[in-house]
Amino acid sequence: MDLGLSGKFGIVVGGSRGIGKAIALELAREGVDLAIAARNAERLQASAAEISAATGRRVYPLVCDVISREQVDAMVEEAVAELGGLHILINSGSAPGGSATAVGYIDSIVDEDFLDDFNVKYLGALRCTRACIPHLQCTGWGRIVNISGLNARIAGNLSGGARNTSLVHFTKTLANQLGRSGITVNCIHPGITRTERTASRLAARAERKGVSAREVEAADYAQGARRANAIGRMVDAAEIAHLAAYLCSDKAWAVTGETIAADGGGGTFVYY
DSSP states (O other): OOOSOTTOEEEEETTTSHHHHHHHHHHHHTTOEEEEEESOHHHHHHHHHHHHHHHOOOEEEEEOOTTOHHHHHHHHHHHHHHHTSOOEEEEOOSOTTOOGGGSSSGGGOOHHHHHHHHHHHHHHHHHHHHHHHHHHHHHTOEEEEEEOOGGGGSTTOHHHHHHHHHHHHHHHHHHHHHGGGTEEEEEEEEOSEEOTTHHHHHHHHHHHHTSOHHHHHHHHTSTTSTTOOTTSSOEEHHHHHHHHHHHHSTTOTTOOSOEEEESSSOOOOSOO
16 A cells, blocks of 8 residues: 655654664655654664665654753754655654653652653653644644553553653644644554564563573463463564554544554453
């Protein structure tokens, strides 16, 4: 299917690794020229070179810390100048799960770490979106996809749940505000997702248990296990990228203000 993305320009925040990198690669395969933004310059440059070599598209690595409005504004202006315009924004600039010291019982929460989580994930997305909106409005065609997480639907992780839920509200509010400018806004809730960091984490768990990494993963997704889902395996970052590419496509005009879970059917609720 032709997604109508060839010749479009996009920014992927958090595009140096993980789900963000997978989305950047998929968009580039669909013909999108990109800027990818993250904090680590070395990793950014390597990922940009890898994606460009694999797809033949222009990929600009731009160092940016999303907690700084000044850095965000400068990054967006540089991206637009290099690309020649802007059609797509992917907000994927945060660590999965949230801060380790902002998870757990309420009396264990470190306030500063909780606020840092919000500053990166929620306010980071807000800063990037605010800087991009005038450029998207200029083209009359825009796609914003926020990468949130299923902690928004699962009680237990106070910081991860709160920051992810806030992105759902952000998504719907912006969809209502921007729809008549030709801009759609949607949100993806990944569950546990295979990225380049998964192998080392499985290996560490396997070593502690004295079994193979394959056995650890099989046990995680066995029927009735805590991490089990409908498809019986971990979702790959490339599968999240396929969904994101569709939401960015010219085929997805009717989809806006929505939040879509992409965890292989892990939930048990009929309505979320």
